[in-house]
Amino acid sequence: MFLSLSGGPFLVWTLAVQLVLCGVYATDNTSRCTLHHKSDSQQKALHRLEPLTNKNFTVEEKNGEESYTYVFQVCGDAGGVPGAGVIQTNNKESGKKPTVIGMYNSTQAFGGSDWVMLMYENGDSYDAHCSGEKRKAIIMISCNRNTDVGQLQVVLEDRDKDKECFYLIELDSSAVCPALDSKMSPGSILLMIGFCLLAVYLVGGFLYQRLIVGAKGMEQFPNYAFWVEVGNLTADGCDFVCRSQNREESPAYRPMATEPVEEQPEERDDHLLPM
Secondary structure, eight states: OHHHHHHHHHHHHHHHHHHHHHHHHHTOGGGGSOBSSOOHHHHHHHHTTGGGBTOOEEEEEEETTEEEEEEEOBTSOGGGOTTEEEEEEETTOTTSOOEEEEEEEEEEEEEOSSEEEEEEEEOOBOSSSGGGOBOOEEEEEEEOTTOSBOOOEEEEEEOSSSSOOEEEEEEEEGGGSOOOOOOOOHHHHHHHHHHHHHHHHHHHHHHIIIIIIOOOGGGGSTTHHHHHHHHHHHHHHHHHHHOOSOSSOOTTOOOOOOSOOOOOOOOOOGGGSOO
């Protein structure tokens, strides 16, 4: 009985861990690429392209009467062709099998601060060029913060030589852009923290006063009595400091009458003098 009770939670936890691990590895689609020489730098460069996986990038190129469609995918089957990272289709020969330019099971990856370069090798062999060697694609993915994924471009096909021929392809994406450093000063960060705390205080206090205490009107404001008293004291302090006029009159001060004093008739005291 004890084993059955303890085994249940153990199995549940084991299954949960396996599901989490499966989810983590399922999202690492770049692991489908096979690197020629595994290294930490190439693994990191390849992992930066994770947001671009499971997507076909297509472009049509015209050269005179010739018209070709190129399809590129990061560590995936381009155009549904198994193992192909880049394919080329002749638009005038719709029924013809696509030409594989590079395989993602033969990959090299290099990265800089704002770019990643992929190399897919072991494509289909040339017929009359490059001594019949296998095709190779070089895909240059550059940083562009203004777009998630730009338009695929086939820059050139360098096949006018005996060896080391290649297709050069470019793509812009924000996925390879370096993280932006925060330009906020410590004072700005403190202000933001202060505003957040003030907002939490006001909203939380308002809800507490209204829902728990049952306050109405201005009493819903948190610590209303305290803040009213603070406001009155602040106003009194400002009045005391900033105003120069005395609030109480001096006892020795006697205001001057503003109304004109009537002239009293002159009293003559001649009658007091002895005759």
